[in-house]
């Protein structure tokens with residue numbers, strides 16, 4: 348727990364969030380400022396600053412995050428159309444909250460992803 352970390356505060360119940368999953372090691376909640384129709388953050392309860400700080404002993408956390416993301420994508424109905432999984436790493440990678448998290452971005456209609464604009468799909 349880091350006192351000034353918003354994600355630690357959410358995990359401890361000190362700050363509110365719209366949870367879609369709460370497990371022993373991992374939680375997931377909706378992003379407060381979504382950049383996609385479905386935008387969910389998968390977050391380990393353990394405070395790890397970024398991917399750079401992930402240690403071998405935390406490998407199970409990464410595995411759980413990825414499998415949880417896959418399951419949430421299915422529950423949100425975005426698995427077949429497709430989705431993005433993103434880790435922003437440190438400031439140069441666009442990281443803003445320094446508590447490890449995996450973005451699930453999806454919910455676009457098939458072929459309507461902004462990246463594919465103007466491309467034959």
Ligand code: 5GP
Pocket residue numbers: 353364365376377378379380381388434435441442443444445
């Ligand atoms: P980053 O840029 O660090 O990878 O992404 C941090 C994400 O956390 C951003 O998409 C931002 O909108 C989201 N976020 C920041 N503060 C809060 C908050 O208090 N609650 C929720 N639900 N999301 C937050």
Ligand code: ZN
Pocket residue numbers: 348349352353354355356393394395445446
């Ligand atoms: Zn934290």
